[in-house]
Amino acid sequence: MAARIQVPSRAKRGEIVEVRVLIQHPMETGYRHDDVGHLIKRNVINVLSCRYNGVEVFRADLSSGIAANPYVQFYTVADKSGELEFYWIDDEGQQGSERQSIQVT
Amino acid sequence: MSRAVAAVALLFFAAAAVAQERAIPLDQLKSGSAFLGADLVSLQKDEFANPGMLWVERGEKLWREAAGRKNLSCASCHQDAKSSMRGVAARYPRIDAESGKLVNLEGRINLCRGRRMGAEPLRYESEDMLGITAYVARQSRGLPIEASIAGPARAHFDAGEAAYRLRRGQMNLSCAHCHEASWGKRLLSETISQGHPGAYPAYRMEWQTMGSLERRLRACLSGIRAEMLPYGSPEYLDLELYLAWRAQGLPIETPGVRR
Numbered sequence: 229m230a231a232r233i234q235v236p237s238r239a240k241r242g243e244i245v246e247v248r249v250l251i252q253h254p255m256e257t258g259y260r261h262d263d264v265g266h267l268i269k270r271n272v273i274n275v276l277s278c279r280y281n282g283v284e285v286f287r288a289d290l291s292s293g294i295a296a297n298p299y300v301q302f303y304t305v306a307d308k309s310g311e312l313e314f315y316w317i318d319d320e321g322q323q324g325s326e327r328q329s330i331q332v333t
Numbered sequence: 334m335s336r337a338v339a340a341v342a343l344l345f346f347a348a349a350a351v352a353q354e355r356a357i358p359l360d361q362l363k364s365g366s367a368f369l370g371a372d373l374v375s376l377q378k379d380e381f382a383n384p385g386m387l388w389v390e391r392g393e394k395l396w397r398e399a400a401g402r403k404n405l406s407c408a409s410c411h412q413d414a415k416s417s418m419r420g421v422a423a424r425y426p427r428i429d430a431e432s433g434k435l436v437n438l439e440g441r442i443n444l445c446r447g448r449r450m451g452a453e454p455l456r457y458e459s460e461d462m463l464g465i466t467a468y469v470a471r472q473s474r475g476l477p478i479e480a481s482i483a484g485p486a487r488a489h490f491d492a493g494e495a496a497y498r499l500r501r502g503q504m505n506l507s508c509a510h511c512h513e514a515s516w517g518k519r520l521l522s523e524t525i526s527q528g529h530p531g532a533y534p535a536y537r538m539e540w541q542t543m544g545s546l547e548r549r550l551r552a553c554l555s556g557i558r559a560e561m562l563p564y565g566s567p568e569y570l571d572l573e574l575y576l577a578w579r580a581q582g583l584p585i586e587t588p589g590v591r592r
Binding site: 230232234248250252269274295296297299 | 381382384386387390391538541543
């Protein structure tokens, strides 16, 4: 699963930083039928989480209503230098992860 | 004095007769972006959130990936796409000098793969084809469309214009009925655009994915209940050339975001 993640590489301590995530995924709703009338099984990214130095700072439970290739944006407070780890999983069990480091001064 | 004016007028009319007449004058051309809501315009401009960038990144990887019998990548010959591919997409479709045939960007990439790399052609609408065309076209972002209709391209241009003006399908409509005579008017909830190709390959909300210009043409044909031709058909190529000429000077916007 291709993904784009944007975290500022540097921030001041206590600063509110914007985190942006874009993941390539069909987000199959489970409501559509294929060409011969069979229901297409739901397959969406159901969890997207972000840990900042091991502590979960953001978590989203996604479902059928989210468009394909979901874009998620959230904010967190720059606390310490370290890593943001992103993790997501879809209904078929396919997982994705990504890491970005941030330097806090 | 009046003789001079008459001479100038005569020259002017002669020039007008030679130059192809335009149904929408150049100064009234509007890119598809002009018909979008503010949300999609800002999404297209956003270098990070524009979902088409997922395909551009895929294309960037593919550019450096060796393929085929000769184990060459695009970069083996063309090096850095940022300079070598700048402006290229703005000049397509164009005549391939070796075969004398009209090719679009997809066709050119597959010719390169066949002749130089000894690689299998990429299929239309495959993730790889969308990726590599999006990546190549992106290098021309902001540059004006400048397709040549001179020389051997002329016959294709004329065929393209005929295809553009041909009534088809159960609704008996030509491209011109909507995109020339009725642009700016409403079709159900949508505003009809002038039908310019500069955004493609583009991310369409309706598709929830990236698609080529030919996919968009097929969607129009389906909309007027006309026969959809197979991808890469000569008639599409001619039509693409006509569309490029018609959009002369509009910027390439790939990866565009459309409704």
